[in-house]
Amino acid sequence: MAKPPAVWNAIGGLRREIESAEVVGGMSADTAWRAFLRFARLRYDVAEVPDADGLxxxxxxxxxxxxxxxVLNFTGQFELTDSDGGHDHYLHVRCDLEYEAAPALERLGTYSAWFFxxxxxxxxxxxxxxxxxxVWSEVDRLPVGLTVSADRV
Incomplete structure (x- = not known):
């Protein structure tokens, strides 16, 4: 069985999914979410510690x-460890969809849900x-911005 790709390849994986979805159908929240889910099913070589591979x-x-x-955000979180196996940092691979603030969106407040x-x-x-x-019924229009990025946290 082949070893999964290194987590540093995750940003390229998410970018490929987002770019291919954008070319095919334009970019909406639903299109970005479906692309993120394809990315989420890819597995990377993560540390063997609890909750090392999260969404x-x-x-x-x-x-x-x-x-x-x-901002509607989808993030892949990967834990990286030091040479002794202890926590060093996380790599966050993010897709941010930005919308002009509107009363209906602001009424949604904030929300977050994790999966490991x-x-x-x-x-x-x-x-x-x-x-x-x-949120899905409120973000049915096109976002004003879309960013795919990776951050060391």
Whole structure:
């Protein structure tokens, strides 16, 4: 069995999924979410510690570059350890969709939900539970910005 790719390749994996989805159907929250889910099913070479490979779905209104902006975020989180196997840092691979703040979006408040591949929870069930979120009916228009990035946390 081949060894999974290094976590440093995860940003390329997410970018490929997002870019291929954007070319095919334009970019909407639903298109970005489906691309993120394809990325989420890819496995990377992570540390053998609990919760080393996680997914985060979150949203809320924030000040971005001085303007109030509603951000819908999908993140892959990978734990990296030091040479002794202790926690060193996390790598966050993110897809941020930005929307002009609007009363309906601001009323949603903030929300976050985690999934960890080693939790025994089913990824499909987690994803389907998030489809019931009220955010989907409020972000049916095109985002004003989309960013794919990686951060060391």
């Amino acid at each position: 985060l779905f979150q949203y809320g209104t924030h000040a971005v570059a001085g303007a109030r902006t509603f 591949h080693d939790s025994g929870e089913d990824l499909t069930n987690w994803c389907e539970s998030l489809r019931g979120s009220p």
